[in-house]
Every structure is written in structure tokens, then in C-alpha cells.
Amino acid sequence: MTIDTVFTELSSMLGDRLSRSKSDLSHHGGSETHFAPAPPDAVAWPETTDEVSRILHLCHAASVPVIPYGAGTSLEGHTSAPMGGLCIDMSRMNRVVSADPGDMIAVVQPGVTREELNHELRALGVFFPVDPGANASIGGMAATRASGTTTVRYGSMRDNVLGLTVVLADGRIIKTGSRAAKSASGYDLTALFLGSEGTLGIMTELTLRLHGVPEQISAGICAFPDMASAVGAVQQVIQMGIPMARIEFVDADTARAFNGYAGTDMPECPHLLVEFHGSPTAVAEASEAFGEIATDFGATGYEHATRTEDRNALWKIRHHAYYAVLSLRPGAKAVVTDICVPISKLAEAITETQADIAASGLMGPILGHVGDGNFHAALLIEDGNEPEKAAAKDLAARMSTRALAMGGTITGEHGIGMGKLGLMGAEHGPAWSVMGDIKTALDPKGILNPGKLVPQG
């Protein structure tokens, strides 16, 4: 069977839900960041698990590459099609199949976005907590083992997905996990597929763990004289076990960018943003304890609020950080990268990264989920300026090397895709080849999202 026969068969199966139009190919082969376009040969929009199974059965027979596609918010080139093939766009499988606040469980299709899901859950008094910032699809978040601002309290996708329906490379359909809160029954296939970036199978249904909407939410922000003081405060509140729902760091450059972007006049120095969830008593107690520690570390102007509109106002800098940072250099693109280190190494990792960025001459504000030891640099480059792009990628690679030397990881939440493939050997050593062995066992023809994550032929 040739690739054209496959597309002909798919076309008769899917009708206008198979496209080979230039604009569809170009849209699905693009990237939010700096990756060169790498379009697929066709795009399919399946509507059921059974359709995904039939599509994979055909592609497997003809060895056609298959690239799953969610909301396209990936930062490491996960959805590029460097070997062509079929992009499977999951956006039509976007239903909340069921939501059960009694068991704190929702069953969803992968194409539903985080915001759509929480919109549907609102009336039930429950929510899905993982928040990577972008309005990503739940399937994409699962495929990259996403985390984000609330991970310090609620965990990442690893902690909030109980089970999956997965279509394997050859079209077989399996189910992993269950609706029980835990299990000791066999290999943890759910965890294996989470973070596998579409290289082991395509998720078509996810069983998610929900959480009760907190009785009260309190948010706060304060300014620090320097980065070391802010990070010192983070280390202290983590060690004290003060229950935080979010704790975010933005550096002085981000504050400056925000002032320019939003016309505000916040102090152009490092800030911490925090949020507390719980009973009014617990929230007040935690907020007060945080304020005391922050003050001990030299923080000033600790403002906090419980009303939604006031909280949103305090957190505005975080929500608009990406576009504010881009506005520092009009027309620029960003090489956005992330690393994660043990909390005791956080100040050292940020200091060395800031020095490295300064020496490069590029602009690169730093911000992140510091409660997890996870931070981002948004390295601004002129669109089309190849030397700048190379310099930014070198900086990002040095950040990863630094994270490894400190006992950390090359990515806390963005994943590997094509962007960090070259660093996998350094992080995992011979364990990387074990990942390759698992890939070969599950996808012997290598059709699933080729060119990503595992050692390449």
C-alpha cells in the first residue's frame, strides 16, 4: 500500500475531515516559537476512538508517519512533521464524556481544552487544576506531562490522570488505569503514556482526577530587593510546609516589560506572586505566615486579596507576561525554554543563567513556577536572524547542562519534542536506550511522531 492509497482510503472514510489543502498543512506544520515549518502531507479530523484505530491500522500497514495534534501550543516542536505523513488533529474529539463530582472524576476526550473543561465543571463545584498557562488541549497536556502554576499544590498531569484509552501504532485499542484512586495492578501504563509525546500511542479518552473548588482563594504579590531574597523566601516557605496553591517568580526585566506593556508603575525588581486555597481560616493563616517570611527576606508592599476581580488585578503581570516580554523587542520571536532543579539550587541556577544571558547580549527575562524549582527564560531574537537564533539555542542548551549538573532535569514541563532531543543522552545516559527499546516494542515500524524524544535510528 502506498501513502496515496492510504489517503484515498482515508478520504472515503472521513470525507471532508481529511484535508490536503496548503493552508491546513501549513497551519499544522507551524510552531508558536522558532521551529522551521515542517508540514504533514495530510490532516485528518477523527471523531471517535474507532476512527483513530482504523486510521492507524491503515497508516501502520503502509508505514505512514502519524503526528497527533492538540491545540498547537507546544513549545518544543512536538507537532512538526519532519518526515511528512498524516497529522491527526484531535480537535473534533472535544467532549466532556462524563463528570462525576461524587467520585471527583471526569472522563474527557483529548481535544477539549483546559478552559472549556473548567467551564463545563464550574456548575458542579469541582475543577481540573493543571494550568500550563496556554489554553492547551487536555490530550496535549497529557502527552507532554504538563504542569504549571498550581503543580506545587495539585501536582502535574502525572498526578491527575487516572486512566487512558489509547490507540496503539497498529490500531489496537487498550485501556489503562481505572476509576479507583490508586492501584498496584501491573505496570503503570498510564504513567508510561503520559509524557510519551505521541510516540507510543494516541490517547482518545482520559479519566481525570478533579478537585473541589476551594471555599476561599487568596492571592498576593510582593516585591523583593533582589532575586536571591525572593528565592530564599521560596525555599523557606516550602520547608515550613506552608500550603500554597501557586507561587510564581517574575524577574526585574519582566516587571519592566509589564510596565511598558500595561502602563503600570510597579517596582522594577523581582516579585513573588502567591495564591492560597482552603477554608477562610486556613487561607488567612497561610497568607499571614507567607507575609512574615517574605518580610524577613526584605519583601515590601505585600498586597493580598480574596475577591476574584482583585485577585485577577494582582496576578495580571503573570497572565500577560509572555506578551509583555515580547513587547520588549517589537517584532521579536522568543526561544522559550525551561529547566527544573532541586529547590536548594534554584538561586544558583537563576544567577548563572542571568549572567549567561547578560553576556550573550540577548534579552531574556526569567519567570517560573519556583515552588517546583522550575523556571523559564524567554530569549528574544529578531525574526529570521539565524546567528541570534543559534546563540539563543546555545544559551538554552547551557541552561539544560547546568540543570543536570545540579541534579535537575532539562525540562520541568515543556517536554522534549525536537527542541531538546540532542540533550536526552546527557540527561538519561543508558536509560535513554531503554526508552528506545520500549518505543520499538510498542511501535516497531516507528510511525508514531517520528523524529522526537527517543534515540533516532
Add this chain to the structure above:
Amino acid sequence: MTIDTVFTELSSMLGDRLSRSKSDLSHHGGSETHFAPAPPDAVAWPETTDEVSRILHLCHAASVPVIPYGAGTSLEGHTSAPMGGLCIDMSRMNRVVSADPGDMIAVVQPGVTREELNHELRALGVFFPVDPGANASIGGMAATRASGTTTVRYGSMRDNVLGLTVVLADGRIIKTGSRAAKSASGYDLTALFLGSEGTLGIMTELTLRLHGVPEQISAGICAFPDMASAVGAVQQVIQMGIPMARIEFVDADTARAFNGYAGTDMPECPHLLVEFHGSPTAVAEASEAFGEIATDFGATGYEHATRTEDRNALWKIRHHAYYAVLSLRPGAKAVVTDICVPISKLAEAITETQADIAASGLMGPILGHVGDGNFHAALLIEDGNEPEKAAAKDLAARMSTRALAMGGTITGEHGIGMGKLGLMGAEHGPAWSVMGDIKTALDPKGILNPGKLVPQG
């Protein structure tokens, strides 16, 4: 190379740390519960990762089965050697390599027991929370993805192991995970090895997540008129998000057994035991909220205490439950089994199980970690009475089938071993063969803990 050549080489490598004495073989091939003895041909006590690697290299070359052994507290025959071979007893690799309260991380060898570890951590103000009851080894707990009384608050081994050093079947040494709190870097090999029951590799070092010793601990107990009321209260407190560190159920039979065993006069009805961790304010608030809900569900006599000796007194029934239950039938052995269901199905699962046990004529008290939907039955059988043993195993199998019909799992924490191998197909369907594919990819000769967990040739 023959098995005898292997043992001769191992003997010259390990000296008296290799044994073929009858008592050592018999001790390592036995079981705490009802499994028939299945001794290995030899027992080795390695002291380093490198020794484990050399042992596996030799056994791999000669296709000698290898069975890892921790503290021997498994309940499903995990350490039996049905095909003979070499038992690797990890008890001499029992060091706490490092403990770092700044990062809330400890690095330990697999042979250290839970109690030894917490004894070493005490002075640092941190602890390792996973508590399966028995004083198991940390390696054994990781291999079975153990959980227990505190999982409702702190998670299971899945949530509290950050990284591993693993020796693969052929002797290769790999490292998984890192010291960072999270990672999106590649397949989650740590999670794959957790719960793999020694069938994919032998863990020789574990990086653990620690937690701060809570400022205050409050424990409580109350009696309910019937099981449905107790479980109703559990569902309510879980839905309300009341932060509990433990919530345990014991049934009326267990209470009666305890009265006989300890000479107490507690009401012979179902009880809930709870524990709260946090600041004095938070603990008081949670305990009060629990007490109100329990009372709404008909609970009486809610006693709670914060002093260690008073808390231990309140929880005495839970700590002594196993031996109290065994004393209901002097000389009896127990078929101990566990299942885990969604919390909304818990009352139904317990009711049907109790009726099934009553109809069988066996005694089988029920108790468990109800906050997770996880409960145990200890089915008492006369030692050597094969019809009773068969009846108990049938009962246990029906519990599993019932759990699956309710969307649950055949084991919340005891694992598969040999005891539940026959139920894996029913739970996992074609996903079980995927587990088999992974096993074959990592251990093509099938030397690691054969006869357990994966589909058998």
C-alpha cells in the same frame, strides 16, 4: 554456562554472602500467608550496585532465574521461586545514603525498612510518609507500588519516589528521574519500575520525597451504627475536601476481635479512625468539621487527642488488627486480599463482600484505607484445610471481579505476584499483552522474577 558454574562463580565473588543452606532457601521461599513453599536454589546478599550488576550479568548469561527479596512481607507470593534460581536478598544494602531536609529528599538503598528510615530522619524534622502497615523494605514497597494509611494525604510510592538506580536483566545499570520535583523529560521510567515487582530490573538506590513533620497531629475514633453510615461519612468528608492524613475503617468483626484480643470493651460495631496533620488551627478546624459530619451520619463517642501516647491508644485497634483478627480462630492462617473501588461504590462493594463472606461460612473481617476506596478482607482458614483455602481464594477472586465491575482495580496496594496473576487479563484486557511486550523488550530471556505479573509464555 550451567547454573552450578554460576553458583561457583558467585561463591568466589561473595564468599559466605552466597548460601545454599536448607534453612536459608526455605526461609526465602516461604510466605507470610497461604502460598505453598517455593524455595530458590541459592540466596545472595549483595552489598553494592556493582555486585548486583555482576550477579545479573552471570545469571543472564546462564538464564538463571533471579528473585529479588526485601523484608519478605509480601502478601501475594512475590518472593516465591517457582522456577528455582537465585534469590537476591537486599537486606545488606540498607543504608540511608543521604538525607537533605533542604530539598526534602533522601537517597536510600532498597534494603532499609520504613521504620529504620524514619528513625534516621526523625532528628531532621522530616519523614517518609508511605505506611503499608508492615515494616517492609523501601525497595519492596517501591517494587509493589505500595501505599497505606497515609496515602489519602501524602500519596503512594508512585508519588514519593523521584528517581531510581536500576540494574537491568543483563547487568546494565541505569538511572531514572532526578532530584527535581518534576520533569517532562522522556518516558517516565521511574513510574514504570514502581510496581513492576522485580520483573523488569532490580532497584539498588532510590531517591525519595520527604515531608516535614507536621506541627501538630490529631487522631480520633468514633463508632457508627452500621457500615453504610460510616462509609457515607467518608464520602462526605472526601467531597468536602476536609484535609485528612489518614481515614481508616474497621468493621464490627474487627472490633469484636480486638475486644477478645486486648480485653477492651469497645462497641462491637463499625468504626472510623482519623488523623489530621498541620498547624494547630488547621488540625482543630479539620477535626471539628469531621466530628460534625460523623455525627450527622449517626456516629457516637468521637474521641480525639493530640498527645502521642493518647493518639496511639486511640489507634491501637488498627495497629493490632491483623493479630486480633487471627485470634478469632486460633491456629488459623489468613488469605489476605485487597481491592480498590471508586469512593461512590465503596458501600456497595463492602456490602456485597460481607454478604458473600457470610454465605461462605468463613470468617473474614473487613478493614481498610477507605479514603482511597481501598479495603482488605482477612479470610480465616484452618491451616492445611484445602477446601477452605479454595473457598477463600474463590471469595477473593469474586471481590476482584466485583471491583472491576464497579470501575475499580483488583488490588489497591498488595500487588499481583502469583496470587492475582489469573485476574490480570480480566482487568487489563489487551493492555496486559502490552505489559508482556515491555517485559520482553527489557528482559528477553525472562530471568527476572518469572511466574509473576506478566502473561506467561
